[in-house]
Amino acid sequence: SQTIHQWPATLVQPVGSPLSLECTVEGTSNPNLYWYRQAAGRGLQLLFYSVGIGQISSEVPQNLSASRPQDRQFILSxxxxxxxxxxxxxxxxxxxxxxxxxxxxxxxxVV
Amino acid sequence: AQKVTQAQTEISVVEKEDVTLDCVYETRDTTYYLFWYKQPPSGELVFLIRRNSFDEQNEISGRYSWNFQKSTSSFNFTITASQVVDSAVYFCALGPTDSNYQLIWGAGTKLIIKP
Structure with missing residues (x-):
């Protein structure tokens, strides 16, 4: 069966520091991968999506970037x-x- | 343009009441999928149902039921005999479609079930 792992669960970072959030999927090949953000009390905003290794589409210009170094790994930075x-x-x-x-x-x- | 509208921002009912969450979608594509997700206070999005555009048969799963009507572009979700554990934010989503493989999300409806 397919599973998705995302970590860490919580993170407190100072302003100006770097960020790296990692996501991995198991049990499937060539998935579409997505990063969403949800502000407090609001709906989901699509940030990035990827249909294959090295293919990243950005939905909202911002201070973030995404990478897909492997088929089932998606990183938000x-x-x-x-x-x-x-x-x-x-x-x-x-x-x-x-x-x-x-x-x-x-x-x-971010504090 | 594709769009999902959940007009009810927040609904509050007393336990054991029935409640319906509305979802209206817009798309010109003939092939598409519709989803409902539940987001409890823990934050994780829990998949509830997927329906494709060619299957208008209503579905019932325990206390949950879904009414898909293409004529009105609606995909409403009803909880029968609500329980406190049903309290959550519920999202309706559209996609993928013929022209777009992303999910288009509604803004969500916060459901509060009072004991």
């Missing part, structure tokens, strides 16, 4: 965090014909 980067980050995977499954999320607080 920032060189210098801003206060506005605080939020709940969710990684998800899916294919054309299956639902998107989500990781447990990372609650990021």
């Amino acid at each position: 920032s060189k210098k965090l801003l206060l506005s980067d605080s939020g709940f980050y969710l990684c998800a995977w899916g294919t054309e014909n299956t639902e998107a499954f989500f990781g447990q999320g990372t609650r990021l607080t």
Whole structure:
């Protein structure tokens, strides 16, 4: 069966520090991978999606970047965090014909 | 343009009442999928149901039921005999479609079940 792992679960980082959130998927090949952000009390905002290794599409210009170094690995990064980067980050995977499954999320607080 | 509208921002009911969460979608594609997810206070998104555009048969799963009507572009979700554990934010989503393999999300409906 397929599983998705996302870590860490919570993170507190100072403004200006770098960020690296990692997401890995098991049990499937060539999934579509997604990074979402959810601000407190609000809906989901798609940040990046990837349909293959090295293929990244950005939905919202911002202080973040994403990379997909391996088929089932998706990384969300920032060189210098801003206060506005605080939020709940969710990684998800899916294919054309299956639902998107989500990781447990990372609650990021930038202080 | 593709869009999902969940007009109810927050609903509060007393336990054991029935409650319906509305979802209206917009797409010009003929092939698409619709989803409902539950997000409890823990934050994780829990998949509830997926329905494709060619299957308008309503579905029931325990206390949950879904009413898909293409004529009104709606995919409503009903919880029968609600329980406190049903308290969560519920999201409706559209996708993938013929032209877009991303999920288009509604803003979510916060459901509060009071004991």
